[in-house]
Amino acid sequence: MTQVTSGGRDRAGPVAFSTVGLPEAQRVELWESHNADALIGLRCRTLDAGVLEATEINVQLERVHLARVRGSSHVVERDRDMVTHRPAESVALFFSLAGEAFFYHDDGVRIVQPGQLLVCDADRPFMRGFSRGLEELVLKIPRAVFAESTGIEHVDSPRVVAFAAGTNSYAHTLARQIGRAVRDEDAAPADEATLLELVAALTGRVGDADLGAAHRSAAQSFVEHHLGDAGLSAAQVAAAVGISTRHLSRVFAQAGTSFPKYVLTRRLEAAHALLRKPAAASMSVAEVAHHCGFTSSAHFSGAFTAHYGERASDVRRRAAAARSVPLV
Numbered sequence: 001m002t003q004v005t006s007g008g009r010d011r012a013g014p015v016a017f018s019t020v021g022l023p024e025a026q027r028v029e030l031w032e033s034h035n036a037d038a039l040i041g042l043r044c045r046t047l048d049a050g051v052l053e054a055t056e057i058n059v060q061l062e063r064v065h066l067a068r069v070r071g072s073s074h075v076v077e078r079d080r081d082m083v084t085h086r087p088a089e090s091v092a093l094f095f096s097l098a099g100e101a102f103f104y105h106d107d108g109v110r111i112v113q114p115g116q117l118l119v120c121d122a123d124r125p126f127m128r129g130f131s132r133g134l135e136e137l138v139l140k141i142p143r144a145v146f147a148e149s150t151g152i153e154h155v156d157s158p159r160v161v162a163f164a165a166g167t168n169s170y171a172h173t174l175a176r177q178i179g180r181a182v183r184d185e186d187a188a189p190a191d192e193a194t195l196l197e198l199v200a201a202l203t204g205r206v207g208d209a210d211l212g213a214a215h216r217s218a219a220q221s222f223v224e225h226h227l228g229d230a231g232l233s234a235a236q237v238a239a240a241v242g243i244s245t246r247h248l249s250r251v252f253a254q255a256g257t258s259f260p261k262y263v264l265t266r267r268l269e270a271a272h273a274l275l276r277k278p279a280a281a282s283m284s285v286a287e288v289a290h291h292c293g294f295t296s297s298a299h300f301s302g303a304f305t306a307h308y309g310e311r312a313s314d315v316r317r318r319a320a321a322a323r324s325v326p327l328v
Contacts, residue, residue: 041086
């Protein structure tokens with residue numbers, strides 16, 4: 001019953017499973033079976049005798065597991081019997097994208113809103129409820145790997161952290177990295193080492209962990225959200241990430257580039273993509289440049305030609321010609 005959208009059950013590509021289209025009487029059972037094999041064993045029940053519509057995209061990396069889960073209203077429970085018979089031996093990070101969720105744990109209840117991340121030990125009994133359905137990202141890390149990365153041996157109490165843009169930069173970057181890897185289409189491979197470095201930064205570990213990649217990823221994420229801001233500066237990005245401008249320069253130098261060069265390259269790439277989109281056909285080249293953060297059309301034109309070996313207007317003209325070629 002597993003529906004594979006791309007790749008196989010390996011480390012190369014996402015695997016998708018959905019209850020949609022399955023016999024209604026078997027959906028909960030099949031959903032439980034899939035989760036027990038692919039993610040975390042749970043008992044599930046729908047609310048108000050509803051029919052479960054749920055979809056999950058899973059990606060297995062070398063040691064950690066990523067997922068995107070969407071579903072109609074339901075409740076899941078991981079009780080002591082389930083933990084005994086289906087131990088996960090992992091720490092789970094749940095990133096809520098849509099739908100308020102409650103989380104019952106032996107030390108109380110947490111309400112998790114969209115834009116918040118819940119960190120918990122998957123082998124401590126819990127119940128989660130989604131009265132209005134859900135969409136979330138999941139990162140499952142083996143407990144030994146989590147301890148190695150963060151220095152935290154036991155996650156005794158659940159922790160809720162905001163990850164929306166403008167809050168915790170590490171959590172936000174982590175969510176973006178996971179989200180890109182478990183997209184429905186055009187999924188981008190995730191780098192496991194970077195994910196674990198971001199988790200280490202999120203939990204506050206400094207010690208021996210090399211957080212250069214985590215700082216760079218956080219900075220890149222901030223740049224991506226402010227690419228059209230002509231006033232974007234190294235000081236602004238460094239402050240958002242929580243490092244000095246000197247350290248910001250250092251982490252980009254470690255990747256063989258500089259901060260200004262990275263920003264320029266991303267703006268040129270964004271402009272190149274926009275010039276080829278039918279939706280932007282009504283924009284002039286100067287408007288495309290401004291949209292991508294350039295204050296000078298002359299500077300944009302020179303940089304674009306130097307980077308791509310052709311003028312921006314040539315890209316626009318070729319894209320328009322390709323769209324006008326009749327199908328045969």
